[in-house]
Amino acid sequence: MSLTREQIASIAALARLELTPAEIPVYQQTLSRIVDFIGALERAPTADVAPMAHPLPGLSQRLRPDVVTEVDRHEAYQSNAPQVAASLYLVPKVIE
């Protein structure tokens, strides 16, 4: 089963990955290979089998007490940010 250029472009858009025109056929080929390969799963007898979200069965989420444990360290955190002004992270203008 082969993925089309449009499908590759659409996946790249969803994943916010810029692909050069040269890369698209490469991804078409490799992704199609992978998709064929994982097609083997179809045969597996999984009727009535629950999906395994966690490898260790029977565990449940631990709850944390509602306590403030953090202090303001934004200067440290923003010291390696690409673009900051007035303690805000900056991105190109977004129009809503």
Add this chain to the structure above:
Amino acid sequence: MSAWETVIGLEIHAQLATRSKIFSGSATTYGAPPNAQANLVDLGYPGVLPVLNAEAVRMAVKLGLAISARIAPRSVFARKNYFYPDLPKGYQISQYELPIVAGGVLDIQLEDGSSKRVGITRAHLEEDAGKSLHEGLPGVTGIDLNRAGTPLVEIVSEPDMRSAKEAVAYMKKVHTLVRYLEICDGNMQEGSFRCDANVSVRKSGADKFGTRAEIKNLNSFRYIERAINYEVQRQIELIESGGKVVQETRLYDPDKGETRSMRSKEEANDYRYFPDPDLLPVVLEEKFIESVRASLPELPDQKAARFVSQYALSAYDAGVLTASRELADYYENVVREVPQEPKLAANWVMGEFAAALNKDGLDVTSARGKVPPQNLGGLLLRISDQTVSGNVAKVVFATMWSSGALADTVIAEQGLKQITDAAAIERVIDEVMAKSPGQLADYRAGKDKLFGFFVGQVMKATGGKANPAQVNELLLRKLRG
């Protein structure tokens, strides 16, 4: 009967009033300097992991029990994947297939006094996103992630509402409920309580729903009503002129009073939901759920019903007094002082007291500081025992409000005791009658309306302190001659 029927469903996002965020130990207080309350987990740094806040779970369960919903013994967090600068991880941790609360109801009171039951499909926990700031930043948008990670409960109603007014009534009821439960402060200006409205129209009698549009981020009751009404009109006009309603997201512009389509969010949002592998299923035991149930306060409907039976109030009055727990508590504390006059107390709490706090822009808790309920009760006792008339009591109240003095103190200092001595009142009436022979003659000739003139004159002469009932009775007798 309109040819068209409106169908509305609301999705309400209420910020839970926890001290720390849902998945991190950062503070949730409003108004902090930008990014002062965003730690590495909130910022979505590589290597961080979420840990669930117990109080957020407790609050969601409280809500579920209060709307008679089913609390899921096992619920699962899922990732909602999309890119936006206020969403640091590139996904929002939410709940998808297995929410913590499923299937509830809420009864709302309509304007005509009737009651309507609105279904609630589900309520789930999720984290809030940060904020984008566009003002004063040319060419760029500034991102503040203080809000990122604040716990939200998203409450999804069935499409049961049939008018903007019903939608507002439902939203107000949810607003009252979350404040009663103390799970949300309901501060709409600060964004603690927001709603998206799904609106569609269909021909009356049709059984299929029309295509709906979603109006996002409505944060005032007035806006919701206007936005829905505009949208309904827009859709009707569109269909009637041969067009089709498009399923889309719209924003309400309060200045123009219209909804407009949002700049398209790409890919019609393929969120690629899957269970979050960093979080385990939330398992709640019966014991825990029962302990939360036992901790529920008296709910608004229960309290209103009790007020009707215990204080012989009308359903309307009970509804107004129970709109907030604070107001209801205030009222009951007043009644404790003057138990024989629950209706008088209701009138005063809904009347003078409410007017005073609205005028000063106070909430009930601050207003308590001005006139504690015992003090108001004390004033009402003086009305009840005829020490002062109702009108004079209003003057006394105004002084109490500004000075914090007790009723008796003000009455004594200002000499406002009501005149109830019949002989004294009769003397005043005689003087008034003597001073107004013309009006007296006219009245006796049949101009009944002049009675008010005489009442006014007597009140003026007594500085408003004559007991009105006695004045009426005595005047009637004396004027007749």
Add this chain to the structure above:
Amino acid sequence: MCGITGLKPTYGRVSRYGMIAFASSLDQAGVLTAGAADAALMLREMAGFDANDSTSVDTPVPDYVATLEQPLAGLKIGLLQEFFDKGLDPENERRVREALQVYEQLGAKLTVVSLPNLPLSVPVYYVVAPAECSSNLARFDGVRFGHRCENPRDLTDLYRRSRGEGFGAEVKRRIMTGTYVLSAGYYDAYYLKAQRVRQLISADFGRAFKDVDVLMGPTTPTPAFAIGAKTADPITMYLNDIYTIGANLAGLPAVSIPCGFVQDLPVGLQIVGPHFSEARILAVAHALQRATDWHTRLPPGYA
């Protein structure tokens, strides 16, 4: 393949907090050491409950060093039938069977066990891991940290070029695969299906451990291939993981130790145990390293 001892602990044994997340339901920090003794020492220091990781398990950490020399007599070893198949290089197989003979001499009993769903491990892994990875790597967007492209035209351009420039080819391939298998219309057929097969594989292991104490087999089907030799076809490269991926999917602890050379390239033997049996598998590995010296030998040219 590298002539060293490698240990992957049980899922949840070592905290993931602080590790750049790849596949959250699989990630587990392990150790690469000269021998099982060192691995025991390292694990003892690394393992333990961490409140910052919701998937961290709160069970006590045994002293793995103290139990290294436990005797092997009576140890029941299951040989994974599915791994001794035509994909296994015959020379690799010979080295592995030599190691198994040593275990027999030490008093262990060998049986063959079948885990019929195990061959599906690789396709399962190559759905689940990329899916989780595609989501985990979304945070690398050039906004708060990391590489940002020059002069972004708008937000979308910022995202696409920062990520396109910042990620390597294999990472991008996995993100693309993961995005695809989670996308609308494919989620049920791929992601959900893979997680169901994962349950089957895990159940296979659980059944096997009722009859045996540990499972053994070759670590890889062939000796190591040269750098760059197999990158053209991803599937051929992925298939090299065929023997080890199952333990990852089931969250089981596993250790790989050298058991000889084929054409001067090291060959590995893997030992898999039930959840939280690190002490046992380290002792089993250590036993081979006391009875033989394969783990100390270096190929000619590397001494």
